[in-house]
Amino acid sequence: MGGTEENQQPGGRPTSKDVARLAGVSHTAVSFVFNGRAEGNLSPATQERIRQAAARLGYRPDPVARGLRRRRTAVIGLVTDEIATSPFAGRLLRGAMETAWDSEHLVLTVDSGGDPAKEDAAVAELLDRRVDGIIYAAMSLRRVRVPEGLRRTHSVLANCVPEDDSLPAVIPAERAGGRTAARLLLDEGHRRVAMVGGQDDMAFTDRLRGFRDALRAEGITVPKEWVVRSGGEISSGYEGALRVLDGVAADRRPTGIFCYNDRVAAGVLHAATRLGIAVPENLSVVGYDDQEHMAAYLTPALTTVALPHRAMGEAATRLLLDSIDTGRTPPATVRRLACPVISRASVGPAPSR
Numbered sequence: 001m002g003g004t005e006e007n008q009q010p011g012g013r014p015t016s017k018d019v020a021r022l023a024g025v026s027h028t029a030v031s032f033v034f035n036g037r038a039e040g041n042l043s044p045a046t047q048e049r050i051r052q053a054a055a056r057l058g059y060r061p062d063p064v065a066r067g068l069r070r071r072r073t074a075v076i077g078l079v080t081d082e083i084a085t086s087p088f089a090g091r092l093l094r095g096a097m098e099t100a101w102d103s104e105h106l107v108l109t110v111d112s113g114g115d116p117a118k119e120d121a122a123v124a125e126l127l128d129r130r131v132d133g134i135i136y137a138a139m140s141l142r143r144v145r146v147p148e149g150l151r152r153t154h155s156v157l158a159n160c161v162p163e164d165d166s167l168p169a170v171i172p173a174e175r176a177g178g179r180t181a182a183r184l185l186l187d188e189g190h191r192r193v194a195m196v197g198g199q200d201d202m203a204f205t206d207r208l209r210g211f212r213d214a215l216r217a218e219g220i221t222v223p224k225e226w227v228v229r230s231g232g233e234i235s236s237g238y239e240g241a242l243r244v245l246d247g248v249a250a251d252r253r254p255t256g257i258f259c260y261n262d263r264v265a266a267g268v269l270h271a272a273t274r275l276g277i278a279v280p281e282n283l284s285v286v287g288y289d290d291q292e293h294m295a296a297y298l299t300p301a302l303t304t305v306a307l308p309h310r311a312m313g314e315a316a317t318r319l320l321l322d323s324i325d326t327g328r329t330p331p332a333t334v335r336r337l338a339c340p341v342i343s344r345a346s347v348g349p350a351p352s353r
Contacts, residue, residue, distance in 0.1 A: 095313025197260030237267025240246025280348030
């Protein structure tokens with residue numbers, strides 16, 4: 001019988017020698033095609049005949065062997081603290097994986113659960129597997145202890161910065177995001193604005209600074225009691241909103257509230273409903289994060305400032321791959337990515353009174 005059976009090794013995957021026999025060329029010619037060296041060495045017709053033979057046999061180059069020749073594995077590691085529990089992990093992972101795939105790399109992911117010992121072990125295991133480089137990602141913006149071994153290979157941080165400023169990092173431009181949130185309210189004529197929610201973290205500090213930057217530029221000072229650091233959950237938004245809205249005359253309460261995140265914003269909307277305050281007619285609400293399965297489904301749908309998780313995954317991976325390709329370690333600088341506005345229905349003009 002002819003065809004595949006005559007040219008494929010019995011019981012195994014087809015090899016480049018099988019392709020060479022079927023195409024009627026040398027083994028070297030097949031190697032040229034699949035190692036990117038065909039141009040100038042083989043005619044277009046010969047290249048096409050080899051590719052057709054490979055397709056007929058279902059041949060794919062062995063990535064391990066190819067990696068050994070290049071002293072690479074075409075695999076990068078991604079170590080993170082809470083993939084399983086974060087609503088944003090999928091976006092960052094998709095950005096990293098698709099960018100890596102476009103450069104013929106795979107991503108091997110490890111979730112440490114935030115345990116430093118597991119992080120060190122994960123990095124050591126990835127190094128033993130000879131990954132080409134490692135991305136260390138946090139699901140909430142913070143300063144991190146760099147896991148042991150991370151400096152022994154090409155490494156980039158995503159959504160976090162190293163405590164010792166020793167590695168390059170890609171993070172959201174949180175202060176600019178706070179300015180953006182304020183501008184959403186200022187551009188609609190709001191002058192009495194509050195910030196509700198927040199924890200003792202980098203994100204809150206930078207968002208509040210940016211918020212105040214934009215207001216200060218307009219000659220507006222936020223009263224101390226209108227910055228309510230009540231936490232990051234729905235209940236935090238509900239309780240914080242009651243503190244600045246309940247029992248306050250309409251002409252003395254805020255007409256706009258910037259929320260630490262979308263969960264807080266959900267609580268603010270709930271409090272406004274309980275108090276009979278219409279959104280956005282009498283109160284405008286801005287969220288932060290653009291949390292999937294939440295922000296678009298609130299009533300009204302939430303205008304929010306999105307965290308660029310997918311873009312962080314893409315940018316960190318490109319930075320890592322560039323470092324791998326050039327063999328040069330990028331400078332230990334922090335790259336900040338813009339946080340885009342997602343306009344929906346929770347912001348409107350300031351009440352006329």
